[in-house]
Amino acid sequence: MTGTAVVVGAGVGGLATAIGLRRAGWSVSILERRTELERYGTAFGIHPTAQDALDRLAVGEDFRRLAVPYRGARIRTPGGRVVANLPLERIERKFGRPELLISRPYLIDALLEQLDAFGNVPLELGENVSDVESLVAGHDLVIGADGIGSAVRAACFGVRSAPRRVGTVAWIGIADFESGVYGETWGKGQFFGMTPVEPGRTNWYAAVPEATTAAQLCGYFEGWHEPIPRILAETDPAIWIRYEMRHLFPALPTFVCKGKVALVGDAAHAMTPNLGQGACTAILDAEALTRAVAERGPNGLTAALRAYDSERRRSAQRVAFGSRNLHRFMSTEHARLRNSMIRLLPS
Ligand SMILES: Cc1cc2nc3c(=O)[nH]c(=O)nc-3n(C[C@H](O)[C@H](O)[C@H](O)COP(=O)(O)OP(=O)(O)OC[C@H]3O[C@@H](n4cnc5c(N)ncnc54)[C@H](O)[C@@H]3O)c2cc1C
Numbered sequence: 001m002t003g004t005a006v007v008v009g010a011g012v013g014g015l016a017t018a019i020g021l022r023r024a025g026w027s028v029s030i031l032e033r034r035t036e037l038e039r040y041g042t043a044f045g046i047h048p049t050a051q052d053a054l055d056r057l058a059v060g061e062d063f064r065r066l067a068v069p070y071r072g073a074r075i076r077t078p079g080g081r082v083v084a085n086l087p088l089e090r091i092e093r094k095f096g097r098p099e100l101l102i103s104r105p106y107l108i109d110a111l112l113e114q115l116d117a118f119g120n121v122p123l124e125l126g127e128n129v130s131d132v133e134s135l136v137a138g139h140d141l142v143i144g145a146d147g148i149g150s151a152v153r154a155a156c157f158g159v160r161s162a163p164r165r166v167g168t169v170a171w172i173g174i175a176d177f178e179s180g181v182y183g184e185t186w187g188k189g190q191f192f193g194m195t196p197v198e199p200g201r202t203n204w205y206a207a208v209p210e211a212t213t214a215a216q217l218c219g220y221f222e223g224w225h226e227p228i229p230r231i232l233a234e235t236d237p238a239i240w241i242r243y244e245m246r247h248l249f250p251a252l253p254t255f256v257c258k259g260k261v262a263l264v265g266d267a268a269h270a271m272t273p274n275l276g277q278g279a280c281t282a283i284l285d286a287e288a289l290t291r292a293v294a295e296r297g298p299n300g301l302t303a304a305l306r307a308y309d310s311e312r313r314r315s316a317q318r319v320a321f322g323s324r325n326l327h328r329f330m331s332t333e334h335a336r337l338r339n340s341m342i343r344l345l346p347s
Contacts, residue, residue, distance in 0.1 A: 013265025020290025
């Protein structure tokens, strides 16, 4: 063993980081506040660069078995007119393979399987970490992978680093049929998205200024093109998930602190979901951090953390900034002007 690490949070970022550290020979434990790993969540888009990172973490094969390609997605008006293509074909041409979609529970399973293969990574459930200082005192390395409301981030940067609302409510769900129509429909101040996720099902998401009930949500999409009304009518609102869109603003000055703490994923750079990069950036963080640590060993930890910060911070914060701007663009009340601008973009 080369050092001891504790990972706070067993989401995508935490599990991927634990795998990378364990592969580098570290002794790793994971603390998760949930009492069980909940099997809910809809689909994540995984960009080819994040697929490469999963390959380097030896999870690529399991992940690909459970993922589906994302192609043929369009941006539409509420009446159903196609305004533009989402740039998926461009991504596929550039990287030689498609963006893939995977349901969150499947990705978590693939990561857990790889951790199980190592056999000795304790995952302690029901551990709601608040005392970060004692973790710092007891380990060579502490990873804050505890999501948007990160206690580890608060211990490093104080309550001023808490996430802020962007004034939009998102609802997500899975329909038990294949819509055959994919992409996003942008209205005035609200939008609706549909993607494949697995055979026989459709992943959907909706964003509106405010809706506390399912009926209020449906009201925003009355008269929109099919299959949006069908999706809302035929899925059970009891399994829809509602959350307030938030992001980290201002961005953090560094992803490392206290000489031995590193933040990954939403803990470091929570962003609006518009670019669909939340899981990708968490995976890229985990791979970059654990590669830097593996290359330098426990004696080179300070240099490894510096290398991680310099490889990932600007890049992840640029994605977060782009996602926030896209959110403004998609949610604007000036829909006609926006749609004219989109038509001028290269397909
Ligand atoms: C149950 C769940 C379902 C989700 N579903 C979707 C979805 O359908 N679509 C989507 O786009 N995004 C979803 N997300 C968010 C998405 O997973 C993240 O934005 C992205 O994957 C980045 O992952 P992360 O590991 O940084 O953070 P997260 O996935 O949020 O993981 C953070 C983990 O840390 C744990 N944690 C938090 N605080 C503490 C603490 N103090 N002590 C110990 N553990 C702590 C949390 O319980 C969680 O398991 C979901 C997140 C969760 C937790």
